[in-house]
Amino acid sequence: MNLNQSIHQFFEQYLPRIKGCSVQTIKAYRDTFKLFLPYAAAYHGVKIKSLTVDHLTSALILDFLDHLQTKRGNRASTRNQRLAALKSLAKMIRFMVPEKRRLAGMILSIPQKRSQRPLIGFLYPDEILKVYQAVDLSKSEGLRDYALLHLLYDSGARASEVATLNLEYFDPHHQTLAVLGKANRFRQMQLWPKTVDLINTYITGYRKKPNPMSRQRLFINQRGDGFTRHGINRICKKYLQRVLDPKRLADINPAHSFRHACAVRMLCAKEPVSDIKNRLGHENIQSTMTYLQMDLTHKRSIQEQFIRYSQSLLNPDPRLEELIDWENKQDTLAWLDTL
Structure with a gap:
């Protein structure tokens, strides 16, 4: 069976129609095979x-994965992502070409390589406040940026x-x-007032x-287009x-730090892990369990720093009073007392 025919079937039928994969997933898998096919031919x-x-x-496949790390300088996490794309092709072969089930099984049995997990970088409450204060509300895009930053911290959504x-x-x-999150799944969440x-x-x-092409988008950039994650x-x-x-x-990570800060906030508020999982849109509970392993023993000192900061550096600007949620300061402090 010709591999090129299988690749076409993989990208034209299996991923979009049978599995319903997102455009982002398909593009990521495409990049893997653009590297793999020339390597396989030379091999x-x-x-x-x-x-x-x-x-x-x-x-x-093992030789290709080693090549990624030794010659291209990829990390183990990238190697595992490339392997996931190849395993997805193997699943299609097992499903659509039963006589090749043994070959597909050998590919699927290749283990992922262990890698060091990076530290989860999140913003502390006082840093969140400083970021809010850094927004110049007198500029045309100030209110947009201000609302966007609040939404990132409140929702925990990805960029x-x-x-x-x-x-x-x-x-x-x-x-x-x-x-609308990964795998084209919607999740609904309650926002702060x-x-x-x-x-x-x-x-x-x-x-x-x-x-015209961006008229349905919520956040619009200076050119009148919808934002990208890079924006x-x-x-x-x-x-x-x-x-x-x-x-x-x-x-x-700039945008992801707000997402992590949202998760840590919910964790410190002793909200159920299932609620954190649903809000962040994690497919696997193991992704959420990562936050439970964080050392939060110093959260009391963070609380004290946050209180001192809010008491000493807040300026009674009437214009800011209308926009910034200082009228709910007591609610914030009450929440901090539960940490």
Whole structure:
């Protein structure tokens, strides 16, 4: 059986139609095979068009994975991602070509390589406040950025998920937001009243007129287009650079740090792990369990620093009083007392 035919079947039928994979997943798998096919052809000394399914030996795949790390300098996590794409092809072969089940089974039995898990970088409450204060509300995009940062911390959504939010996903009456996450699955979450107010204010008075192709997008950039995840990251990085030192910035991912901060906030509030899992959109509970292994014994000192910060550095600016949730300071402090 020709491998090229299987690859076409994999990308045209199996991934989008049978499995219903997202565009992002398909593109990630595409990048894997753009590397793998030339390597497999050179390994067997044949042209790419002459490759067959029988060429997919475990020896070839292991050699390819080692090549990724030794020659291309990829980390173990990237190696495992490439292996996942190859295993997905093996699952299709096992499903659609029963006579090749043994070959597919050998590929599926290749173990992932253990790798060091990076530290989870999250923002502390006082850092969140500093980021909010760094937004210049007098600028045209200030309210948009302010609402966006509140939403990231409140929802725990990924940058890609916030970028693809549509107006219809936001329900101000019920104070809910629907988020389209990985594997094209929606999840609905309750938002804080202040986050709802900020998004409402942005939509009614500050949302830039969108281009026709982006008219349904919630957040619109300066060009009138919907944001990309890279655009969301740039906004987060801009404000984080204003309030954090470079050493601290090196430990966190700009947009993802808000997501982690949301998870830590829920964890410290003793919310059920299942609720944290559902809010973050984790497919596997093991992803959520990572947060339970964090050392939060110093949370009391964080609370004290946050209180001192809020008492000493808050300016009674009437303009900010209308936008920043200082009227709920007592609620925040009450929450901190539960840590």
